[in-house]
Amino acid sequence: DLILFWHRRDLRTSDNTGLIAAKEQTRKVVGIFCLDPNILESDDIAPVRVTYMIGCLQALQKSYVEAGSQLLILHGNPTQVIPQMAAALTAKGVFWNWDVEPYSQKRDTVIVDALKEKGIEFLDRNWDQILNVPDEIRTGTGSQYTVYSPFWKNWSTKPKAKPVPKLEDISGLTAAEMQIAQANGAIALPSAKDLGFIWDGDLVIEPGEVAALERLEEFAATGINSYQEDRNFPAVDGTSRLSAALKFGVIGIRTVWQATLEAMENSRSDETTAAIRTWQQEIAWREFYQHAMYNFPELAEGAFRETFKNFPWESNDEYYQAWCEGRTGYPIVDAAMRQMNELGWMHNRCRMIVASFFTKDLLLDPRLGEKYFMQKLIDGDLSANNGGWQWSASSGMDPKPVRIFNPASQAQKFDAEGEYIRQWVPELRSVDTGDLLTGNITPLERDALGYPQPIVDHKIQQRIFKDKYQQRKGVI
Numbered sequence: 001d002l003i004l005f006w007h008r009r010d011l012r013t014s015d016n017t018g019l020i021a022a023k024e025q026t027r028k029v030v031g032i033f034c035l036d037p038n039i040l041e042s043d044d045i046a047p048v049r050v051t052y053m054i055g056c057l058q059a060l061q062k063s064y065v066e067a068g069s070q071l072l073i074l075h076g077n078p079t080q081v082i083p084q085m086a087a088a089l090t091a092k093g094v095f096w097n098w099d100v101e102p103y104s105q106k107r108d109t110v111i112v113d114a115l116k117e118k119g120i121e122f123l124d125r126n127w128d129q130i131l132n133v134p135d136e137i138r139t140g141t142g143s144q145y146t147v148y149s150p151f152w153k154n155w156s157t158k159p160k161a162k163p164v165p166k167l168e169d170i171s172g173l174t175a176a177e178m179q180i181a182q183a184n185g186a187i188a189l190p191s192a193k194d195l196g197f198i199w200d201g202d203l204v205i206e207p208g209e210v211a212a213l214e215r216l217e218e219f220a221a222t223g224i225n226s227y228q229e230d231r232n233f234p235a236v237d238g239t240s241r242l243s244a245a246l247k248f249g250v251i252g253i254r255t256v257w258q259a260t261l262e263a264m265e266n267s268r269s270d271e272t273t274a275a276i277r278t279w280q281q282e283i284a285w286r287e288f289y290q291h292a293m294y295n296f297p298e299l300a301e302g303a304f305r306e307t308f309k310n311f312p313w314e315s316n317d318e319y320y321q322a323w324c325e326g327r328t329g330y331p332i333v334d335a336a337m338r339q340m341n342e343l344g345w346m347h348n349r350c351r352m353i354v355a356s357f358f359t360k361d362l363l364l365d366p367r368l369g370e371k372y373f374m375q376k377l378i379d380g381d382l383s384a385n386n387g388g389w390q391w392s393a394s395s396g397m398d399p400k401p402v403r404i405f406n407p408a409s410q411a412q413k414f415d416a417e418g419e420y421i422r423q424w425v426p427e428l429r430s431v432d433t434g435d436l437l438t439g440n441i442t443p444l445e446r447d448a449l450g451y452p453q454p455i456v457d458h459k460i461q462q463r464i465f466k467d468k469y470q471q472r473k474g475v476i
């Protein structure tokens with residue numbers, strides 16, 4: 001009996017719960033990945049992310065061959081091509097892991113119907129990307145959490161599964177079956193360029209399961225111990241950079257959690273134990289936002305809090321462009337935007353700074369900024385990105401009514417030597433550190449250095465934002 005395992009956000013063969021469930025039924029397990037035009041042709045796709053994903057698929061193909069089978073690549077609407085392929089190969093079943101995103105869930109129900117019609121078995125609701133199932137994590141009154149701290153309190157005490165074994169010793173399609181697969185749309189893996197996505201830069205993390213596991217091992221042995229101290233400073237390489245691997249499931253979340261438990265066991269001081277705990281809390285943020293997306297799919301559409309639905313955001317293309325290109329005249333904001341444009345990755349502290357600036361200084365609709373992030377980030381992920389943007393816009397799951405970051409004081413606190421700004425805004429390298437951080441650079445000097453004038457005044461803008469907020473609150 002043949003089972004097709006459909007990979008989506010789980011581009012790995014180790015610690016993959018749905019894949020192991022397939023293997024438990026039969027030795028003949030063949031992988032499938034579908035290049036979905038609904039996703040690839042959408043306007044929130046990033047060339048860097050596709051490039052990373054294709055690299056991971058290459059690695060996944062290799063893992064399948066090593067295990068004794070194949071990974072088939074399809075290109076087309078999954079609701080059609082997957083049931084078609086399963087029928088052509090007379091597969092007994094199609095298995096996959098469940099996803100929290102509204103698009104995936106809608107698509108999956110269509111596929112389930114098509115498979116049922118053809119009499120093909122399926123396993124769809126298998127939770128693999130998160131450590132605890134959303135229905136398990138409820139408040140005392142049985143409702144879903146909308147605030148992180150109590151979520152963490154509850155979630156962190158719940159038991160978590162151990163990693164499942166790597167897929168090994170399976171069999172794949174015969175040559176004749178392979179021909180059938182090709183006749184039914186199986187193609188050679190295209191490059192990102194073939195798909196129209198050009199990314200010439202380096203990747204912040206090497207694609208593939210082996211590279212992600214090595215990165216985790218290295219981080220869990222060293223970086224995690226100083227995470228508490230280093231994580232807030234964008235000039236320091238103090239975070240794991242595992243976000244892209246986690247987004248695409250190139251690494252299993254149980255494996256990640258297990259690494260934190262082992263690091264905890266090896267910890268020799270209160271400081272390192274606290275640092276490991278802090279990193280676990282970041283993993284919990286990822287989990288929190290995925291639970292939130294599952295429980296409240298309307299988050300994907302816009303503001304969660306009433307006050308921010310129909311909020312009078314401004315529309316200003318000039319501001320928007322300046323922000324995108326890192327030309328706002330606010331050094332820390334520009335440094336961060338340039339880092340993202342160049343690397344496809346931005347430090348978390350800076351994500352918060354630029355998102356606050358976008359919404360509270362430029363007064364622009366957070367959904368536009370959220371989309372731009374999706375167009376640039378290697379780790380662009382609906383739940384985490386939406387969660388981060390709604391937090392920064394004050395429209396989402398944050399108990400604080402209004403949070404406004406002051407770019408100057410953020411820079412003074414987190415880039416005190418101006419190292420990060422100087423790296424990404426080279427025209428300001430010669431400016432005195434104090435002035436670099438506060439942006440206290442005269443118009444004449446800015447012109448001479450080829451650096452833009454500030455496009456807005458932070459003090460004025462935050463007042464306007466607060467007024468708008470008060471008015472909106474009055475209405476509701």
Ligand code: FAD
Pocket residue numbers: 231239240241242243244246247282283285286287289346347348349351352355373377379380381382384385386387388389392
């Ligand atoms: P580490 O600090 O090493 O953290 C470990 C892992 O925990 C991360 O890889 C990530 O999976 C998870 N994590 C950490 N912080 C958060 C968080 N605040 N929310 C959710 N998960 C978190 N993260 C994404 O993965 N994709 C996004 O599209 C994304 N967009 C964001 C947008 C905004 C406005 C903000 C404020 C944050 C966003 N984040 C996003 C969260 C966070 O910035 C990144 O996960 C982190 O910077 C990635 O670097 P790292 O892997 O070195 O993280």
